[in-house]
Amino acid sequence: MRFDLVDLRLFLHVIDTGSITAGSKLSHLALASASARIRGMEGALGVPLLERLRAGVKPTKAGLAVAHHARLVLQQIERMHGEIADYAGGLAGRVRLLSNTAAITDYLPQALADFLNTHPAIDVDLEERPSHVIASQLLDQVADLGIVADSADISSLESRPFRRDHLVLVVPQGSGFGRQRQTSFAQALAHDFVGLGEDSALQQHLALQAGRLGLRMRTRIRLRSFDAVCRMVEAGVGVAVVPAVAAERHAGAGTLRLLKLSDSWADRQLLICARRFEQLSVPAIRLVEALCAPAPAATGKKPKR
Known part of the structure; x- marks a missing residue:
């Protein structure tokens, strides 16, 4: 049984998008090649990994198990790359961040701009989701980090304060x-x-x-x-x-x-969450540190009307 990293990334893209076509595009593969790779994985394991539907695909129980382990493998590789790059003085990587509307609109733009300018080799994939969906998807390892309101059930996650x-x-x-x-x-x-x-x-x-x-x-x-x-x-x-x-x-x-x-629920604490902070890649840890830093103090100047 031999899977390469391309297979694992492709399979996760297919799971996340619910489509082999969309997954192949994200993986920069031709559809025929992507389909052959998926069939090869199923053949090697001897069990279907995807249920083919009219509107796309969804993972079987075996497919969910493969997706879980694929995320762990890729996270470890990304963490290894980040640590090695850190030793070489050029930290690099990609962080997947989910956020609710309030944070993504009013609090994240400046914070992320400062972070990206300070870390030019780190990229951030940012997507908007409701807080309760973010909590669920962090448990499923769809993303590295999430920013949620404290009304969401995050009892199975670790969290740190972000903004009021x-x-x-x-x-x-x-x-x-x-x-x-x-x-x-x-x-x-x-x-x-x-x-x-x-x-x-x-x-x-x-x-x-x-x-x-x-x-x-x-x-x-x-x-x-x-x-x-x-x-x-x-x-x-x-x-x-x-x-x-x-x-x-x-x-x-x-x-x-x-x-x-x-x-x-209208007066809430926004929290930055992860399954386990200690298991994050080095780029993700750097992002957490930047987002949890105190917000810049207001200048006291009133905006011009």
Whole structure:
């Protein structure tokens, strides 16, 4: 039984994408070659690794076992490369990072830019996911690191503090909230909403919270950024739930109000998580160290209006 690293990477790409075609593209292989490699793995093991479906493929139980060990093998090789490169003075590698919407929009851009500029030979694969999905995928070793809200079940993971994050309700001036400074999400659901796309981790989180209340969000329009959401709220289209740090950028013009949400899940700690920090590759450890460093202090200067 002989598998090379190309086989293992290909198989993981196929599992992660649910498609041999997509997996072959990520592996930079022709489809025929990728299919032959997968069949060769199945022949060597004497058991099917993939269930072929009309809409793609999914792993069999044996396939899940192979994927688990393939991730371990590749992580160890990447860790070895990182350590050797570190000794040579040129740390190199790739880190797979999953993040929820708040972190990926408002907290990670500058932190990752600083890290990538300091470590030019380390690349980061960054993808957005809801917090509960990130926790599950870290356990399945789909990624090295994840940034989640503390409302997610991370009892089987290790975690470190990243940032505090507060979700607020933004409403147009003159809305039906009077002089309220605080409201509940249940009360807010009586109004029309402006939201992000359905694939947004935050939007999925809000839909989940509404479902737990037995209610539904009436979303009139979906946009791609918090900036666009806030502008639409200013125009009177509806209300929206966004991170306070994003809302405060738009509140100065006087056409937008911020209401504190009384729900416990709206005031949260963002955490950086891993299955085991000690098992991470050296590049991933360096990224954790950079992200967990204290955020730069504010200058105290007010932004120009």
